[in-house]
Amino acid sequence: MEDQKIISGATEQEIWDTIAADLAAEGELLDYNVIIDQDGRQTELYIDIDLGGGFESGSELTQLSAPLSVNRDFKFAIHDEDFLDTIGKFFGLEDMKMGYPELDDHVVIKTNAPEKVRELFADAEIRTLFTGLEDFDFGIHTHHLEDSDGDQTFLEFNLNRGITDATELRKLYHAFYTVLVGLEK
Template identity: 30%
Template sequence: MDTAPTFSADTETALWQQVAADMARTPDLLEYTATLHQNGYQVQLELNIDLGGGFESGYETTTFRAVVPGQTALHFALHEQDWVHELGKLLGLQDVELGDPELNAAYIVSTNHPDQLRALLLSDPVVRQTLLQYQELRLDLTADPAAPQAGTLLTFTKEQALTNPAQLQEIYHMLLVLLRQLAPKPLAAAGGPDSGR
């Protein structure tokens, strides 16, 4: 079994040049995992494609995971609207309104701190734009089930394998924006602030 590659850079552009080159060298992306390090943050990328066969249908997923450094009291789950969740709302399940009509129409949101979540998701237009561009996703911030004492896990999941590095970078950038808001860290002195591209 191959070891998952690890990439590190001071800027997002340099980091994603490495990832794109590695993905281009990978003969098939049925299973691809990489760990990305930038300015004190670590994000894991996983692509899984199961083609199925016989009577089984396949599946595909794109997942990003990042441990949020430090402690945060905020927890949330954001996922696409569909008829099952609409039925749940009719039966009394709570859906937090974000104060943005397009996001409210696209997602069901639950959280323990509505105002803090609104500020997190609406303070940077890149977050809103990315959420609207890649709908039918799940984004959550919860205690790490494998190690609850270790911190909070920010997870993006889409039931589609996104194999275009430019698309993956857009999602990564959104997560990096969220991480910087949830757990600000000093940037590496050599790299300076990165505009995200």
């Protein structure tokens, strides 16, 4: 079994300088998986680009995932609004409104603590990032880990696009990490 590559640094800039160099060294990137260790928090970055072939159309995924050190009852899930969500809203399906129209008009938000979500997305830079994304989901998920006695709670972000540009990846990571830190306060 191959050891998991871990990238760490004293600052976010140092980490992303290393990742940018690592991505550049990879050449044509189809699969990339590293653990980013920042301030003792570990976030897995996974990129998978399947070009398909024959009758297959291929697929792409960029994923960030980090275990949460505190297991609270707080839950939230955000995804971009699609056609079915628009129909559901027409028929009365409700989602949380944050009070930021540019984001509220673009995403569907489910939570058991609206004020906490508003706090997590108070940063205009984070809201702008999520307003510009398509085909994504972001939230708290619980997974049963086979090598442990119980379940583990994770913050997860999934984007159905394989991002290989270090600058764009860093913006996603920064927003993810900011929310992660906010959750663990």
